[in-house]
Amino acid sequence: xxxxxxxxxxxxxxxxxxxxxxxxxxxxxxxxxxxxxxxxxxxxxxxxxxxxxxxxxxxxxxxxxxxxxxxxxxxxxxxxxxxxxxxxxxxxxxxxxxxxxxxxxxxxxxxxxxxxxxxxxxxxxxxxxxxxxxxxxxxxxxxxxxxxxxxxxxxxxxxxxxxxxxxxxxxxxxxxxxxxxxxxxxxxxxxxxxxxxxxxxxxxxxxxxxxxxxxxxxxxxxxxxxxxxxxxxxxxxxxxxxxxxxxxxxxxxxxxxxxxxxxxxxxxxxxxxxxxxxxxxxxxxxxxxxx
Amino acid sequence: xxxxxxxxxxxxxxxxxxxxxxxxxxxxxxxxxxxxxxxxxxxxxxxxxxxxxxxxxxxxxxxxxxxxxxxxxxxxxxxxxxxxxxxxxxxxxxxxxxxxxxxxxxxxxxxxxxxxxxxxxxxxxxxxxxxxxxxxxxxxxxxxxxxxxxxxxxxxxxxxxxxxxxxxxxxxxxxxxxxxxxxxxxxxxxxxxxxxxxxxxxxxxxxxxxxxxxxxxxxxxxxxxxxxxxxxxxxxxxxxxxxxxxxxxxxxxxxxxxxxxxxxxxxxxxxxxxxxxxxxxxxxxxxxxxxxxxxxxxxxxxxxxxxxxxxxxxxxxxxxxxxxxxxxxxxxxxxxxxxxxxxxxxxxxxxxxxxxxxxxxxxxxxxxxxxxxxxxxxxxxxxxxxxxxxxxxxxxxxxxxxxxxxxxxxxxxxxxxxxxxxxxxxxxxxxxxxxxxxxxxxxxxxxxxxxxxxxxxxxxxxxxxxxxxxxxxxxxxxxxxxxxxxxxxxxxxxxxxxxxxxxxxxxxxxxxxxxxxxxxxxxxxxxxxxxxxxxxxxxxxxxxxxxxxxxxxxxxxxxxxxxxxxxxxxxxxxxxxx
Numbered sequence: 001x002x003x004x005x006x007x008x009x010x011x012x013x014x015x016x017x018x019x020x021x022x023x024x025x026x027x028x029x030x031x032x033x034x035x036x037x038x039x040x041x042x043x044x045x046x047x048x049x050x051x052x053x054x055x056x057x058x059x060x061x062x063x064x065x066x067x068x069x070x071x072x073x074x075x076x077x078x079x080x081x082x083x084x085x086x087x088x089x090x091x092x093x094x095x096x097x098x099x100x101x102x103x104x105x106x107x108x109x110x111x112x113x114x115x116x117x118x119x120x121x122x123x124x125x126x127x128x129x130x131x132x133x134x135x136x137x138x139x140x141x142x143x144x145x146x147x148x149x150x151x152x153x154x155x156x157x158x159x160x161x162x163x164x165x166x167x168x169x170x171x172x173x174x175x176x177x178x179x180x181x182x183x184x185x186x187x188x189x190x191x192x193x194x195x196x197x198x199x200x201x202x203x204x205x206x207x208x209x210x211x212x213x214x215x216x217x218x219x220x221x222x223x224x225x226x227x228x229x230x231x232x233x234x235x236x237x238x239x240x241x242x243x244x245x246x247x248x249x250x251x252x253x254x255x256x257x258x259x260x261x262x263x264x265x266x267x268x269x270x271x272x273x274x275x276x277x278x279x280x281x282x283x284x285x286x287x288x289x290x291x
Numbered sequence: 292x293x294x295x296x297x298x299x300x301x302x303x304x305x306x307x308x309x310x311x312x313x314x315x316x317x318x319x320x321x322x323x324x325x326x327x328x329x330x331x332x333x334x335x336x337x338x339x340x341x342x343x344x345x346x347x348x349x350x351x352x353x354x355x356x357x358x359x360x361x362x363x364x365x366x367x368x369x370x371x372x373x374x375x376x377x378x379x380x381x382x383x384x385x386x387x388x389x390x391x392x393x394x395x396x397x398x399x400x401x402x403x404x405x406x407x408x409x410x411x412x413x414x415x416x417x418x419x420x421x422x423x424x425x426x427x428x429x430x431x432x433x434x435x436x437x438x439x440x441x442x443x444x445x446x447x448x449x450x451x452x453x454x455x456x457x458x459x460x461x462x463x464x465x466x467x468x469x470x471x472x473x474x475x476x477x478x479x480x481x482x483x484x485x486x487x488x489x490x491x492x493x494x495x496x497x498x499x500x501x502x503x504x505x506x507x508x509x510x511x512x513x514x515x516x517x518x519x520x521x522x523x524x525x526x527x528x529x530x531x532x533x534x535x536x537x538x539x540x541x542x543x544x545x546x547x548x549x550x551x552x553x554x555x556x557x558x559x560x561x562x563x564x565x566x567x568x569x570x571x572x573x574x575x576x577x578x579x580x581x582x583x584x585x586x587x588x589x590x591x592x593x594x595x596x597x598x599x600x601x602x603x604x605x606x607x608x609x610x611x612x613x614x615x616x617x618x619x620x621x622x623x624x625x626x627x628x629x630x631x632x633x634x635x636x637x638x639x640x641x642x643x644x645x646x647x648x649x650x651x652x653x654x655x656x657x658x659x660x661x662x663x664x665x666x667x668x669x670x671x672x673x674x675x676x677x678x679x680x681x682x683x684x685x686x687x688x689x690x691x692x693x694x695x696x697x698x699x700x701x702x703x704x705x706x707x708x709x710x711x712x713x714x715x716x717x718x719x720x721x722x723x724x725x726x727x728x729x730x731x732x733x734x735x736x737x738x739x740x741x742x743x744x745x746x747x748x749x750x751x752x753x754x755x756x757x758x759x760x761x762x763x764x765x766x767x768x769x770x771x772x773x774x775x776x777x778x779x780x781x782x783x784x785x786x787x788x789x790x791x792x793x794x795x796x797x798x799x800x801x802x803x804x805x806x807x808x809x810x811x812x813x814x815x816x817x818x819x820x821x822x823x824x825x826x827x828x829x830x831x832x833x834x835x836x837x838x839x840x841x842x843x844x845x846x847x848x849x850x851x852x853x854x855x856x857x858x859x860x861x862x863x864x865x866x867x868x869x
């Protein structure tokens with residue numbers, strides 16, 4: 001199994017442990033990840049102000065992957081949604097595609113709808129499979145309660161993203177439960193983490209994060225599991241700010257899925273960048289059963 | 292004459308150097324250091340430098356000197372050919388400077404047997420020159436022939452390549468003409484050979500014409516074998532010990548062969564003297580103008596590489612950050628690595644604003660830092676360019692000069708937001724890093740003001756509608772650019788069931804959502820149905836939309852609610868810009 005790894009912009013700058021943990025887990029599972037220096041922004045941040053600039057940014061990545069003959073493995077849910085949506089726009093609109101391809105031609109690239117965009121979780125669930133994952137797990141968790149945060153931009157609009165059932169998704173829950181942890185039922189599991197408005201309307205963004213944190217805590221979760229750098233940062237750095245404002249006691253630490261999975265595979269904490277998360281999550285190792 | 296030119300250019304160089312370095316402590320850019328004086332900056336610099344020298348950081352500094360400055364590791368990471376070109380120019384030029392230009396100070400002091408016409412020095416001068424020339428050719432090929440996309444070449448880039456090329460080519464041409472020149476031959480024989488027998492001189496000249504490139508007005512092939520034999524004997528006894536054979540100076544010798552048909556004509560017209568002037572004037576011009584040209588990176592870039600290595604290790608003194616950022620403007624060589632790797636490159640391709648490219652931002656920042664006024668259009672363009680950045684840090688990671696561009700953008704961006712016109716781009720996820728990271732460094736007011744100003748400017752005519760007394764202008768004209776296209780007219784399917792509004796987490800967040808958001812999602816769909824596009828695109832709701840797509844997913848009529856809100860944001864921004 002071989003993919004072009006799409007980092008996006010947030011992961012290399014602010015959540016590099018996500019890439020490190022993904023690389024470690026994929027290496028174990030025999031997934032080959034190819035680095036592509038020609039990849040650029042997925043277009044997501046440009047979408048508010050300039051549709052064409054957004055689609056062009058996304059299309060460049062699709063075209064780069066296409067040229068290499070590889071499918072894309074995307075770690076960020078917002079990048080994933082952005083690329084899927086752009087693909088949808090391009091496939092719907094030949095005029096737009098012609099315009100975009102005209103610009104891409106300057107770099108000897110072109111969009112021909114030949115590459116499939118996949119999120120890390122989809123690859124692990126569909127391409128690798130839970131059985132194979134189970135084989136690799138050497139230290140399952142016991143008594144660990146996890147709240148999974150699905151991530152809006154992967155889940156919806158479901159006719160475009162085709163990630164999972166938009167009303168009762170299951171792949172993230174099952175991936176977490178494969179590690180022996182328990183995926184709690186919580187009311188805001190499918191809700192927005194607030195990240196799209198961080199920097200635009202911080203109060204609203206923090207309200208969203210707070211509501212999710214409260215809901216996860218209420219359901220008895222000990223950690224929130226994420227698979228998106230935006231969500232991760234929202235529950236990490238932004239939660240720290242929320243806590244500083246309200247003096248709310250202990251925060252509810254987020255953990256990136258490949259970190260959670262990696263620990264249960266016996267991969268060491270340093271490789272998984274456990275200490276790079278802002279909120280301390282070292283306690284999670286106490287839930288690991290001995291080999 | 293030589294001394295006069297030399298000392299003038301040296302004085303200009305030194306004064307320029309002092310002036311340029313003084314600007315590192317007097318100029319400011321961005322929002323940092325508003326209250327920091329030059330005296331404080333000088334003091335902090337001394338403290339900072341002392342702090343590095345007398346601590347373990349000195350090891351990191353030495354590492355930077357060896358790997359980054361001398362071996363240019365960061366250039367190598369960018370590209371092997373660029374590294375090769377730069378190493379050839381840098382080392383070739385430095386060695387020429389020390390061995391050839393400063394021969395009376397350096398070479399003669401170091402090597403008692405030094406003489407420019409004796410090997411290995413005779414050969415090395417050409418060898419070093421050939422290194423530089425090869426490097427310049429590689430650099431010129433990159434700039435003018437290969438022209439990677441988004442690599443911009445400006446006046447300073449032309450100048451840098453030109454001045455080095457003129458110095459090298461005039462040097463090689465001078466040497467070539469000296470080899471071919473008959474008057475040079477005569478002068479050398481008179482000055483050094485100690486010959487007075489006309490026949491011996493003639494024999495020697497014959498040999499030199501045949502073997503060493505001299506072009507004689509009287510002697511040419513075919514040569515008398517006997518005369519050649521005598522010439523060789525004279526050469527061995529009078530010349531050889533102090534003058535390596537001309538072919539050792541391979542670039543000059545090749546040039547001599549090349550200009551052979553012209554050699555006599557040039558020699559008669561004092562070509563040697565003329566080329567000598569061209570060569571030394573180019574050298575002195577290069578020296579005097581160095582502090583004001585891109586070549587100043589010879590001084591600033593090593594300092595940038597060293598400071599960025601040690602200043603990343605711990606919290607820096609605020610005054611030193613201000614100083615470093617000005618120094619970094621001089622360390623930028625406009626090599627284009629940042630722009631070639633920029634994540635927002637495609638936004639540039641779509642929008643065409645050059646200031647999206649980091650290297651072009653740097654060019655304008657250099658001008659801004661000198662206090663030059665820029666016009667409104669440029670102000671707007673650079674403000675937009677600085678904001679259309681995904682903060683991926685690639686430019687900082689890749690910069691071969693070690694410039695901490697990320698921090699420069701953070702600081703400059705805030706200054707431009709405060710001084711420039713309201714910027715609608717602030718209302719996009721490009722603001723994420725500003726909210727997450729930069730916010731911590733700002734006062735509450737300076738953080739929120741740009742957002743508030745942007746919101747005000749995008750709300751357009753909508754403010755009037757917030758007043759319940761105002762009647763809604765149902766006959767309002769809608770501009771052509773606001774007309775929804777057939778592609779996203781799904782709002783016409785809306786039957787006002789309000790599912791979108793019911794599931795919207797933003798609406799649910801407020802006790803009085805209409806007051807906060809203006810129009811709720813279903814009301815926006817309804818407004819569009821009534822043709823009130825302008826009103827819809829003025830509603831605060833569209834900017835508070837989390838883009839979670841719950842509305843769209845839950846719409847029983849397949850109205851693309853969230854996508855329509857995106858489209859409204861686009862039109863609102865477009866209507867301000869035009």
